[in-house]
Amino acid sequence: MSTIDINSFWNQVLNDTKKVLADVVWEQMIQQALFPTGFDPTKAVLQLAAMQKYKMDFILGNAQLSTTLQQIITNLALKNGFIGEDESIHVIITAIDTNQSAELIAAYPLTAAPTAPVAGEDAPKPTSDDVPYGEDYTETYADNLYGRTGEPLPGEVMPPAAPEPKRPAPANLNLNRPVYTDPILIDRPTAPTDDYGTLDEGLFAPTYAQQGKKPNQDSLITLPEDTLKPDIDLSDSTLNPSFTFESFVQGGSNQLAYAAALAVAERPAERYNPLFIYGQSGLGKTHLMHAIGNRLLETHPSLKVMCITSENFLNLFVESIRSKQNTAFRNKFRRVDILLVDDIQFIQDKRYTGTQMEFFHTFNDLMTGAKQIILTSDTLPKDMDQMEDRLKTRFASGMVVTIDPPNPEMLEAILKSTIDRERVKYPSLQVPNEVIRYLGKQFNKRSIRDLQGALNSLIMSADVDHRLDAIDVEYTRQALRDLIPDDEEPALSIHYIQTFIANFFQIKRDALLSQKRNKQYAYPRQIAMYLCRELLNESYPGISNAFGKKDHTTALHAYEKISKEIEENKDSRRLIDEITGKLKGQS
Numbered sequence: 001m002s003t004i005d006i007n008s009f010w011n012q013v014l015n016d017t018k019k020v021l022a023d024v025v026w027e028q029m030i031q032q033a034l035f036p037t038g039f040d041p042t043k044a045v046l047q048l049a050a051m052q053k054y055k056m057d058f059i060l061g062n063a064q065l066s067t068t069l070q071q072i073i074t075n076l077a078l079k080n081g082f083i084g085e086d087e088s089i090h091v092i093i094t095a096i097d098t099n100q101s102a103e104l105i106a107a108y109p110l111t112a113a114p115t116a117p118v119a120g121e122d123a124p125k126p127t128s129d130d131v132p133y134g135e136d137y138t139e140t141y142a143d144n145l146y147g148r149t150g151e152p153l154p155g156e157v158m159p160p161a162a163p164e165p166k167r168p169a170p171a172n173l174n175l176n177r178p179v180y181t182d183p184i185l186i187d188r189p190t191a192p193t194d195d196y197g198t199l200d201e202g203l204f205a206p207t208y209a210q211q212g213k214k215p216n217q218d219s220l221i222t223l224p225e226d227t228l229k230p231d232i233d234l235s236d237s238t239l240n241p242s243f244t245f246e247s248f249v250q251g252g253s254n255q256l257a258y259a260a261a262l263a264v265a266e267r268p269a270e271r272y273n274p275l276f277i278y279g280q281s282g283l284g285k286t287h288l289m290h291a292i293g294n295r296l297l298e299t300h301p302s303l304k305v306m307c308i309t310s311e312n313f314l315n316l317f318v319e320s321i322r323s324k325q326n327t328a329f330r331n332k333f334r335r336v337d338i339l340l341v342d343d344i345q346f347i348q349d350k351r352y353t354g355t356q357m358e359f360f361h362t363f364n365d366l367m368t369g370a371k372q373i374i375l376t377s378d379t380l381p382k383d384m385d386q387m388e389d390r391l392k393t394r395f396a397s398g399m400v401v402t403i404d405p406p407n408p409e410m411l412e413a414i415l416k417s418t419i420d421r422e423r424v425k426y427p428s429l430q431v432p433n434e435v436i437r438y439l440g441k442q443f444n445k446r447s448i449r450d451l452q453g454a455l456n457s458l459i460m461s462a463d464v465d466h467r468l469d470a471i472d473v474e475y476t477r478q479a480l481r482d483l484i485p486d487d488e489e490p491a492l493s494i495h496y497i498q499t500f501i502a503n504f505f506q507i508k509r510d511a512l513l514s515q516k517r518n519k520q521y522a523y524p525r526q527i528a529m530y531l532c533r534e535l536l537n538e539s540y541p542g543i544s545n546a547f548g549k550k551d552h553t554t555a556l557h558a559y560e561k562i563s564k565e566i567e568e569n570k571d572s573r574r575l576i577d578e579i580t581g582k583l584k585g586q587s
Contacts, residue, residue, distance in 0.1 A: 007252025007407065009080065010036045016072045021065070029059055030069070032262060034093070035255045044083050045090045046073060048104075051259050053095035060093070060102055070105040097271075233332050236316060239297075239307040239340075243290035249417050251410035254284060257401040261288045264372060265295040268338060272399030274363075274373035278380050279403030282447025285376040288403070289340050292374055296338055306333060307340040310347045314355045321354075330358075334365045338372045344395070345379040348387035356388050363394055373398075411440040411451060418455055426459065430469045433538050434493040438473050441492075442484050454483050492583065494532050494546045500583055501528040513548050527579065529555045530562035535583065 017030050033055040038047040050056035059066055070091060077089045091104035245265070250258040257279075263271050275292075277285045293305045313333075320329035333339065339362075347355050366373055381387075381395040406414065415436045423429050439458075443451040461479040462468045473493040477484065502509040505524040512525055525547065532543045533555065543555035565572040 005407075006036045006039050007255075008409070009039075009076065009082075010252055010255075011409070012076050012080075013069075013073055016076065017069060020068060020072075025065065029055060029065065032259055033059070035259065036252075037094075039082075041082065043090070044077075044087055045092060046077075048091060048093045049256075050093050050095045051097075051263060053098045053100060056093050056095045056100075056102070060104070066105050073104075233328075234304065234306060234336075236312060236332070237305065237307045238309070238312075239293045239305060240290045241294060243287045244294050245291045247417070247421070248284065248287055248291055249410065249414045251406060251413065253404040253406045253410060254279075254288075257285075257288060257403045260399055260401045261292050261374075264374065265292045265299075268296060268372035269370045273367070274375055274395065274398040276381065276395050276398065276400045277374070277376045277403065278378070278400060279376075280378055280405065280447070282449040283403045283405060284448060285378075285403055286342055289342060289374050289376050293338060293340050303337040304335065305338040305340070306336040307342075309342045310344045313341060313359065314347055314352060317355050317358055330362070333362050336366070336371065338374070339366055340374045342376050343378070344375045345377045345384060345387075348379075348384045350386050353388075356391060360388065360391055360394075363391070367394075406448065408437075408440040408444050411443060411448075412436050414448060414451065415439055415455060418452060422455075422459055426463060426468055428468045429459065429462075431471055432494075432542055434473055434536050435471055435476050437536060438476060438493065450483075454480050457483065492535060494536065494538060494543070497528055497531050497535070497583065498546075501525075501531070501579070504579060504582075515548070526558035526562055527576070529558035530576075531580065531583065533559045535580070 014031060018026050021030065033051050034048050036046065037049045039045070040047075050059070059069070073091055074083075074089050077083045078085070083089050092101055093104055094101040245258075245262060248258065257277055260272055260275060261277070264273075264275050277288060279285045290307065293307050296303055297305055316329060316332075320326050347359065363373065375395060377384075381392045381400065384392055384395075415431075419429065419431050419436075439451065439454060443454060458471065458476055458479050459468070462471050462475070467475065473495065498512060499509055501524050502512045505520075507521060507524060511521050512528065514521065516522070529543050529547060532538050532546070533540070538546075539552075540555040540559075541552040544550070544552045547555070549555070562572075562576070566576055567573075
């Protein structure tokens with residue numbers, strides 16, 4: 001049985017399920033609900049975790065959805081050599097919130113999962129057993145299945161809404177109370193009511209905008225601002241508005257962290273509190289933490305969100321002692337609704353015992369008041385040797401998620417996302433796939449910050465040289481010569497493939513790129529075009545232009561011709577495998 005890369009395998013599962021499921025079902029029940037936790041090759045068991053039990057129950061209880069997911073996982077496991085023809089793969093799902101487990105499919109017989117139709121062909125009309133959300137077949141359903149319009153159908157079973165959590169009973173104290181020199185008793189006002197019923201007194205009760213309702217202003221009780229929530233100094237908060245969930249590229253290495261962060265942003269102080277995000281420098285911890293704060297301010301504008309580094313927290317604490325402003329310091333951090341602290345590991349030094357004690361009391365005060373805390377660190381709580389034990393245990397008491405280094409495929413996805421954003425400033429910017437692949441390979445074992453810095457340098461250099469639309473691997477290597485080691489391996493590019501094929505068939509590269517149609521030149525040219533598409537995923541127009549052809553159908557014809565030969569002729573397949581192996585071995 002082959003060694004499995006569980007993250008790459010799960011990305012394949014996500015891609016295939018996305019093709020056949022409606023948007024809302026795929027996003028809520030697959031992408032945001034499930035992630036892999038392990039694979040036992042000896043027993044052919046794939047372990048999945050579900051973020052909430054109600055989502056696991058929905059998947060297990062929907063025959064079409066569970067069957068489709070099981071069949072796709074089985075087909076991909078067979079395709080990747082993880083199981084044999086006569087073997088099956090068992091999928092075990094465990095709900096994180098209840099720790100209950102169940103096998104994905106045991107009672108349902110396996111049937112072929114729906115597949116997207118070939119271009120130019122009509123979508124096959126499913127039978128009543130194929131339709132997952134009712135027996136009445138309509139063209140709308142076919143569009144939803146294959147075209148993924150995302151529009152719910154009449155009577156269609158949609159993913160269930162999250163069950164209302166049990167809110168903790170309010171503590172017998174006045175939260176967010178003003179500080180007075182002498183005790184003053186304040187009668188807590190009753191919850192305001194309107195035409196829609198009694199408003200939830202919870203901190204994160206849904207707003208009217210979220211409910212799709214407009215409040216009756218005449219029926220609302222207006223309370224003094226300082227009675228509900230005193231003014232809080234948020235001038236030291238450093239929330240970056242550009243760090244959002246939309247700009248965060250998720251993949252196998254950060255899927256759990258992304259799902260947990262999204263859950264906190266949707267229902268703060270109810271699910272994972274505190275949320276502790278662990279990962280090495282430059283992997284996206286800060287981005288994800290800021291994304292939570294930005295989403296909360298977007299959905300709950302009245303929330304007081306404090307985002308700060310541990311270093312700044314320490315400096316402010318020291319300054320408050322020096323200036324005798326201890327009360328003001330405590331009010332600044334203990335009256336907020338959301339506290340986000342970046343790089344919390346920096347206060348673990350024994351010299352900062354006072355800071356640790358202050359943060360301990362701040363932590364307790366916020367948790368008692370049902371306020372959300374998010375922390376990031378490049379050190380796990382258990383490995384913080386100089387941090388007080390009572391803090392370490394509190395850090396690990398909620399949810400600890402890890403962001404692992406991205407693989408080359410994810411690095412390429414990050415590059416493409418960044419390039420798309422840069423086109424706003426540079427409309428003529430064109431970065432071919434071979435350059436993206438080259439950068440992903442060169443920065444595979446380095447941080448995302450290094451990768452993005454290299455891309456920024458490349459774009460700036462191309463802008464100065466007036467060749468934003470003519471960036472290739474050779475120019476990239478030259479522009480980034482100070483950032484890429486001298487002992488780099490040759491990059492797999494269109495130019496490299498052309499040169500390799502010319503040498504392999506013992507012809508000149510100029511002849512390979514010429515208009516000659518002799519079989520001596522045409523066949524190697526078609527193989528080179530096929531490999532550019534297969535190994536670099538380059539576009540057909542890009543391949544045709546690289547070979548001096550004006551019509552992109554030339555590359556399309558070459559790819560289809562060689563693909564057909566590989567399927568029908570063992571000698572052709574053996575030849576392509578030999579060339580591919582040598583290409584990958586030398587690049």
